[in-house]
Amino acid sequence: MKAEPKAPILPLLRQILDVQRYYRDIVIAELPLTRKTWDIQNYILECERILFSPRLFREICIRLASLMTSHIPETDFISLIFNLEDSTLEALATTVQCCLEPDLVEAMGITVRELRLHKLCPLDPSVLAEFFLAAIVPFYIAYAYQQAPKGDWQQGWCPVCGQYPVNGYNRPGDGRRILGCWMCETEWIHSRLTCPICSSSQEGQLMLFLEEDSNRRIQVCDTCGYYLKITDCTQAQTGCDLQLENAATVFLDILAQRKGYRPASHPQRFTREMR
Ligand SMILES: [Zn+2]
Ligand SMILES: [Zn+2]
DSSP: OOBOOSSOOOHHHHHHHHHHHHHHHHHHHHSOOOOEEEOOSSOGGGTOOOOOOHHHHHHHHHHHHHHHHHHOTTOOOHHHHHHOOHHHHHHHHHHHHHOSOOSHHHHHHHHHHHTTGGGGSSSOHHHHHHHHHHHHHHHHHHHHHTEEEOTTOOOSSOTTTOOOOSEEEEOTTTOOEEEEOTTTOOEEEOOTTBOTTTOOBOTTOEEEEETTEEEEEEEEOTTTOEEEEEEEOTTSSSOBOHHHHHHHTHHHHHHHHHTTOEETTOHHHHHHHHO
């Protein structure tokens, strides 16, 4: 059990995370995978597929939809979900995974438009994409939970699903840098001095933080302009729950983005915008 952040996080995010992790365990129980040790070249899900169940996906959607509606009444997903056939839900899972776009936020946006789901309800396609992405997360974390990527993974992206990290921590004991995947919750060791996006060495790296909370920092790379949020856990008993930590450190995102840096989690999107 990892230490929880002290700062309060948005209650809705916490509740969404609780639903996702609850269903992670149900997915593992209903769709178990044989644990494999991978000698991976790129990332595991580049060639494999998650195990998916339209019935469970619908159940997760309904749980998340009622949570969203209780916090934000104008977001009504329920009637849409009841109108979608199992075959459409299967198509959604397949399309997002087969999409040539590696960034899963973007891939889900493309999927929603390709399946014309936004034509079935008045919500904006990007809102729908975000919702369906949150609902497919339990299948990804269940999949990742049952994998054992080899320990010498040195890339800046997730060894299981290929997404870039939004945050990480310096672990207790040896102080090594642990990066975490925002999508599937896989954690991996990465050099403290190397930028996960452009691999440049960051000897003279810039760290931003607020005086009153100096254990939580932003590490920016002046070569590529991306940033990571890093929590120093070297003096703590345990590492931290990176999903909760991410939600509790939105103030760091604001600080970094005001200075013109971009989150490391979605580099493809910004590269495309710059073209
Ligand atoms: Zn991942
Ligand atoms: Zn960089």
